[in-house]
Amino acid sequence: MLNNYPLAKDLQVLVEIVHTGSFSAAAAALGQTPAFVTKRIQILEATLATTLLNRSARGVALTESGQRCYEHALKLLTHYQRLVDEVTQIKTRPEGMIRIGCSFGFGRSYIAPAITDLMRNYPELQVHFELFDRQIDLVQDNIDLDIRINDEIPDYIYCAFVNKE
Structure with a gap:
């Protein structure tokens, strides 16, 4: 059952694409290659069985599913960061x-x-x-x-x- 959930890194890629406006800018911001970003979005879309981004020569735009995924991704990534911060703080x-x-x-x-x-x-x-x-x-x-x-x-x-x- 857990295999059906998107990975945090895939959600990070989606959020970065939305924030930067393109796959190549997201790749640069993440310190990755454009191929990595493309692959992570393909995996995320396959995991969710939907198209999240419409790609065109002018850039990218979120689909309705993409918008919903993006909104939840922001919340989830905030919770992930809080989890990491709290667990790390316990050790220190x-x-x-x-x-x-x-x-x-x-x-x-x-x-x-x-x-x-x-x-x-x-x-x-x-x-x-x-x-x-x-x-x-x-x-x-x-x-x-x-x-x-x-x-x-x-x-x-x-x-x-x-x-x-």
Whole structure:
């Protein structure tokens, strides 16, 4: 049953032909050859069992079926793009649990407001923020990220300077 549906790339070709007014201009806009554009329209017309475009020396014009197909293609391609954007965003947006540790004074004054912004910007991220009055052990205290000021950092821990003041 799915084999009877038009492919998104064929709908893209149709939309580009309508927007540019010709097969050759559509091919150039899509970075394809005119033969590719012609073939994709032939496949789309065969899939839908109808003629979508009237071709003449003056250019191309949509048939009634072509107009209807074009209108739906615009909506479908918008939905396809939204699908791609949302799925791609899922892969790139932080999510899950992160446990952050910091000293009392610095954590309360500087890090807590930043964590509030972090949680607002990334609602899928669960932040466990703990303030310590001692140097912590990442493994024993079950902390993913420790923000320290002027502490000695063991060689086996990855660290990066945020600011040197």
